[in-house]
Amino acid sequence: MIGIVSYLVFLATVASILAIAVLGLNLQWGNTGLFNGGVAAFFGAGAYGTLILGGGPQDGQLGGFGLFYPLALLGGMATAGLLAWGVGILTLRLRHDYLAISTFGIAVAFENLMRNAQWLGGGAQGLHGFERPLHAALGDGFLYNILFLLCVLVILVLTYRFLETLVASPFGRQLRAIREDETAARSLGKVPTRIRLTAFVTGCVILGLAGGLYGTFYAFVSPQDILPTLTFQIWAMLIVGGAGNNKGAVLGAFLIWGAWTASGWALSRFAPIEAQLYTGSIQYILIGLVIVGMLLWRPQGLLPERLVVSQTGHTKT
Amino acid sequence: MIQHLLDGILVGAVLSLGAAGLTMVMHMLRFANFSHAELLSIGAYSALVFDALFKGILPVLAAQIGLLSMTGTLALSMVFSMVTTGISAVIFDKLIFRRVREKGEELSMVFASFGLALIIRNAISLIFGLQTKLYSQDIVFATVLSREPLVLVKPDQLATLGITLAIILLLHFILSRTTFGYALRAVAENQSLAQVNGINLQRMIVVVWMLGGGLAALAGVFYGLNNQITPVIGRDLVLPIFAATIVGGIGSIYGALLGGFVVGIAANLAVMVLPSGYSPSIPFLIIIAVLLIRPNGMFGMERT
Amino acid sequence: MSDIALNMQSVTAGYVPNLPILHDVSIQLVRGTVTVIIGPNGAGKSTLVQAVAGLLTVSSGTILQGIDDITNIRPDQMAAHGIAYVPQSDNIFRSLTILQNLDLALRREKVDKAARRTELLMQFPVLADKLTEKAGALSGGQRQFLAIAMALATRPQLILMDEPSAGLAPKAAEEVLEMVRALTETGATILLVEQNVNQALRVADQCYILAEGRNQIDGKATDLLGNSVVADIYLGGKRMRAGA
Numbered sequence: 001m002i003g004i005v006s007y008l009v010f011l012a013t014v015a016s017i018l019a020i021a022v023l024g025l026n027l028q029w030g031n032t033g034l035f036n037g038g039v040a041a042f043f044g045a046g047a048y049g050t051l052i053l054g055g056g057p058q059d060g061q062l063g064g065f066g067l068f069y070p071l072a073l074l075g076g077m078a079t080a081g082l083l084a085w086g087v088g089i090l091t092l093r094l095r096h097d098y099l100a101i102s103t104f105g106i107a108v109a110f111e112n113l114m115r116n117a118q119w120l121g122g123g124a125q126g127l128h129g130f131e132r133p134l135h136a137a138l139g140d141g142f143l144y145n146i147l148f149l150l151c152v153l154v155i156l157v158l159t160y161r162f163l164e165t166l167v168a169s170p171f172g173r174q175l176r177a178i179r180e181d182e183t184a185a186r187s188l189g190k191v192p193t194r195i196r197l198t199a200f201v202t203g204c205v206i207l208g209l210a211g212g213l214y215g216t217f218y219a220f221v222s223p224q225d226i227l228p229t230l231t232f233q234i235w236a237m238l239i240v241g242g243a244g245n246n247k248g249a250v251l252g253a254f255l256i257w258g259a260w261t262a263s264g265w266a267l268s269r270f271a272p273i274e275a276q277l278y279t280g281s282i283q284y285i286l287i288g289l290v291i292v293g294m295l296l297w298r299p300q301g302l303l304p305e306r307l308v309v310s311q312t313g314h315t316k317t
Numbered sequence: 318m319i320q321h322l323l324d325g326i327l328v329g330a331v332l333s334l335g336a337a338g339l340t341m342v343m344h345m346l347r348f349a350n351f352s353h354a355e356l357l358s359i360g361a362y363s364a365l366v367f368d369a370l371f372k373g374i375l376p377v378l379a380a381q382i383g384l385l386s387m388t389g390t391l392a393l394s395m396v397f398s399m400v401t402t403g404i405s406a407v408i409f410d411k412l413i414f415r416r417v418r419e420k421g422e423e424l425s426m427v428f429a430s431f432g433l434a435l436i437i438r439n440a441i442s443l444i445f446g447l448q449t450k451l452y453s454q455d456i457v458f459a460t461v462l463s464r465e466p467l468v469l470v471k472p473d474q475l476a477t478l479g480i481t482l483a484i485i486l487l488l489h490f491i492l493s494r495t496t497f498g499y500a501l502r503a504v505a506e507n508q509s510l511a512q513v514n515g516i517n518l519q520r521m522i523v524v525v526w527m528l529g530g531g532l533a534a535l536a537g538v539f540y541g542l543n544n545q546i547t548p549v550i551g552r553d554l555v556l557p558i559f560a561a562t563i564v565g566g567i568g569s570i571y572g573a574l575l576g577g578f579v580v581g582i583a584a585n586l587a588v589m590v591l592p593s594g595y596s597p598s599i600p601f602l603i604i605i606a607v608l609l610i611r612p613n614g615m616f617g618m619e620r621t
Numbered sequence: 622m623s624d625i626a627l628n629m630q631s632v633t634a635g636y637v638p639n640l641p642i643l644h645d646v647s648i649q650l651v652r653g654t655v656t657v658i659i660g661p662n663g664a665g666k667s668t669l670v671q672a673v674a675g676l677l678t679v680s681s682g683t684i685l686q687g688i689d690d691i692t693n694i695r696p697d698q699m700a701a702h703g704i705a706y707v708p709q710s711d712n713i714f715r716s717l718t719i720l721q722n723l724d725l726a727l728r729r730e731k732v733d734k735a736a737r738r739t740e741l742l743m744q745f746p747v748l749a750d751k752l753t754e755k756a757g758a759l760s761g762g763q764r765q766f767l768a769i770a771m772a773l774a775t776r777p778q779l780i781l782m783d784e785p786s787a788g789l790a791p792k793a794a795e796e797v798l799e800m801v802r803a804l805t806e807t808g809a810t811i812l813l814v815e816q817n818v819n820q821a822l823r824v825a826d827q828c829y830i831l832a833e834g835r836n837q838i839d840g841k842a843t844d845l846l847g848n849s850v851v852a853d854i855y856l857g858g859k860r861m862r863a864g865a
Binding site: 033035037090091094096097098100101102104105106108109112113115116232235239277278280281282284285287288289290291292295296299 | 343347348349351413416417420422423424425427428429431432433434435436438439440442443447555556559560563567592594595597598600601602604605608609612
């Protein structure tokens with residue numbers, strides 16, 4: 001019994017962490033219309049950043065700062081934000097397909113870097129030696145996992161509230177204006193590039209937060225965690241749940257993660273031995289079909305964006 | 318260094334052919350097609366299938382051509398592969414991209430292309446298996462062009478270059494001397510004016526996909542001939558091919574052809590400076606450099 | 622009863638489906654004449670012409686050419702109906718040479734292409750010297766002549782022209798409008814949109830005045846010159862006399 005509950009706690013924790021990431025992506029895509037093809041890079045920056053800053057000393061590698069955990073997490077988020085700022089400055093003023101290609105490229109380059117730079121993140125073996133916060137006091141058991149899940153859920157709710165407030169605010173209106181008609185927004189004096197940059201960086205900081213939590217949860221991160229697959233999974237979550245809708249983003253995360261895990265389990269259980277090598281391929285085909293299928297059948301997602309009526313016609317005095 | 322240059326030119330040939338098709342689609346349909354590189358995989362594997370087929374029914378052609386490892390059947394298979402890959406590209410557009418296009422969102426096509434790429438790549442894995450394959454098991458000896466420094470070249474590489482150059486000349490002839498070529502350039506410059514002058518846009522779109530698919534198939538076969546055939550050809554080439562289109566300027570076929578060689582040579586020369594593990598990042602660095610210095614690339618066109 | 626070359630009835634049209642620019646507009650073009658559409662900025666004059674050309678969606682109403690219903694044709698089908706359209710701007714392919722532009726326009730020509738090309742070059746001698754120059758390098762007037770030459774390639778019976786004299790020096794503008802008048806000698810019908818009312822009314826037979834996407838007044842060009850209400854509102858308040 002405990003086993004099943006334990007497993008569900010594990011699933012829920014990962015799904016919630018990914019939900020935070022999807023919320024960050026939603027700010028960029030759903031609200032601002034920005035295509036971030038390199039989600040994995042910013043997620044990874046958060047993970048590696050947090051673990052390097054908060055972890056123990058490493059042989060011949062960057063590390064050993066042993067920072068107080070919340071600081072380490074913030075550091076991870078800042079790393080993601082910095083990376084986002086750099087990429088954003090270069091590409092946000094360009095056409096949307098350039099942004100897609102550049103962000104995709106950043107993810108390829110980041111994974112490539114972490115895989116080769118032994119001194120930075122341990123190379124292909126990944127980053128060890130990180131102690132989860134309060135590990136000494138609470139140990140590794142069921143209690144710790146429940147508490148961890150609760151903390152993640154709290155962070156998820158806070159992130160959700162933050163984004164909902166942002167979307168309803170004047171800044172949110174500006175984002176929607178730029179998304180719908182950039183020329184019109186520009187004629188009203190709004191500077192699209194600066195606004196887009198803010199949205200892009202904020203979204204990436206949230207991605208970094210998710211990455212940091214992910215790394216903390218596993219107390220380990222490696223290049224295998226930041227493959228393009230992750231980007232596709234998070235995109236699929238947003239497309240299924242509903243771009244532009246924060247509730248949809250969270251729903252999509254749980255649905256897709258649940259489906260991914262369930263399909264993985266079903267394939268390893270029921271597929272013949274010879275096919276075991278190909279279970280990954282089958283799962284990727286399923287994700288691809290989900291993405292294409294949703295775009296053809298219900299592009300607005302399961303929970304479409306609620307149309308926000310901003311002006312009620314009253315004049316300001 | 319000369320060896321690296323030669324290798325780079327060879328890689329460049331593959332990238333040019335891949336990029337030429339991609340740049341046309343990207344400009345006309347206004348989306349970054351992440352599934353274009355998978356057409357190279359489809360081309361390579363189609364040729365494999367045709368090759369096996371022809372070896373069975375036309376064994377007389379199974380002999381190698383001169384010093385090449387390429388056989389008569391493979392040469393024939395290349396042509397057939399170009400046709401089937403072109404048709405596949407048209408089908409993908411009809412089934413997926415056109416429908417997404419009609420729903421209005423240009424960016425949704427980019428997502429759809431991501432999803433399609435995943436499907437194609439993994440379907441190929443399922444059908445053909447994950448192991449690497451080769452067109453020919455025969456060992457072909459490289460010719461030593463010089464000993465000091467050591468420069469080797471394989472006959473297959475020369476054939477690849479030769480055919481690519483011939484195709485480039487053919488493309489140039491079409492674009493500069495035939496009304497069909499003018500029509501292609503017209504559609505790239507101004508779609509609605511092209512229609513006003515009697516060009517059927519839907520038909521042009523089909524032609525562009527066929528052409529892009531055909532060139533991609535050729536590139537895929539060349540890649541498989543000079544390296545190996547694996548399901549991840551597309552995944553490995555998607556970023557370099559995009560880099561080539563950006564270097565050349567999106568919409569310019571000449572730009573893409575040149576850009577392919579630039580990226581190929583740069584990537585191979587960079588290996589002299591950086592550890593080889595970093596080569597996948599080179600195309601990204603090239604993209605950033607272009608965006609910093611000259612975002613429109615060499616011959617980029619503004620859209621009207 | 623004169624022969625009607627084009628009959629537009631109650632057309633509502635726009636670039637975006639739910640946002641029409643033209644509301645319930647009707648015009649009739651008499652064969653072999655020049656009809657000009659004038660009106661203030663934003664009246665929908667260009668939109669009207671583009672609607673005939675099939676470049677935007679007509680949501681209600683019909684456009685008839687004789688017995689053929691050509692409402693919402695594809696633009697590339699115009700030539701098959703003997704219609705040609707000269708857009709106001711971006712009306713030639715700058716990256717192609719004059720010769721290539723002409724050959725492109727002649728693409729559908731079934732009979733002797735070279736002969737037709739020679740005919741066109743005789744009609745537009747200014748183009749004949751510069752055949753291998755890129756169209757983007759031409760002057761405004763030369764580009765306009767090329768655009769008209771391209772439109773004439775398919776020997777159209779109905780020619781739609783959107784402000785052909787716009788941005789041209791007075792002499793070039795006059796030449797262009799004289800050529801427009803001369804085109805009717807072959808029996809072609811011309812629909813002209815013009816901002817330059819003086820010159821337009823000099824070459825036109827019929828005139829329609831459009832404002833806010835709707836028909837206002839129409840009639841013989843010479844009659845409208847004498848109408849003081851029209852003069853005040855649409856012709857800038859000055860009294861115009863034909864030939865002045």
